[in-house]
Amino acid sequence: GEDVEQSLFLSVREGDSSVINCTYTDSSSTYLYWYKQEPGAGLQLLTYIFSNMDMKQDQRLTVLLNKKDKHLSLRIADTQTGDSAIYFCAENSGYSTLTFGKGTMLLVSP
C-alpha cells in the first residue's frame, strides 16, 4: 500500500534554512502536500506541488520533487522561531484520501 516516510526531528538556528525530506511510494499520486501543525491546532495546508512539476517556490518555501526517486523536500528559507511546528508530508492516495507521514518536528532556536 501507500507509504510516506519522513525524518522525525530537525533543529535549526533562526535565520538558517531548514530542509525537511519525505519519501513516498505511490507513483500515481497527482498532488503532494506539505501540512503544518502548530501546538493545539489542526493541520494547515502549507503548500502543494503537482506531480508533473520539479519545483515550486512560494515566498520562503521551496518544494522540490524528484519523481524518479519518489522524494519530496520542503525548504524554508530564513527560518523563524514562529516556524517551529510539526510538518507533515502527504500524498493523495485515493479519490479523496490523503496518506500522511509521521511528521517532522522542526525546532527553531534563537
Added chain:
Amino acid sequence: EPEVTQTPSHQVTQMGQEVILRCVPISNHLYFYWYRQILGQKVEFLVSFYNNEISEKSEIFDDQFSVERPDGSNFTLKIRSTKLEDSAMYFCASSERAGPLTPINEQFFGPGTRLTVL
C-alpha cells in the same frame, strides 16, 4: 476566516463505552473526513463522506465505527464499544471539492479531539 471546529477537545472514557466525537465543518464544504493519529504514529485516514454517504473508508474503519451528518452543520464519528487501542487524536476535515483531478484537494482540518480510553 472560516474554520473546522471539533468538540470536545479531550474525551476520557472507559473501555467498552460508546463515544461520539463532534465536528462542525466549514459551511459551504461538501466533503467530510475523519483521520486519527495514535501517539507517535502517522496520521491515518478513517473515512470520507459525501452526499450523506460514505465515499471511502480504510481498514481501520470497521463495524465499531460509524459516521453521521445528523443536521446541516454537524458531522459525527461514533465508536460503539471503545478499545484501549482507540486512544488517539481524531481529526475532522472538510473540503469544498475532492478527487485527484481537481486542481487542489485542500482539506481543512480541525484542531482534533484527544480520545483516551482507560
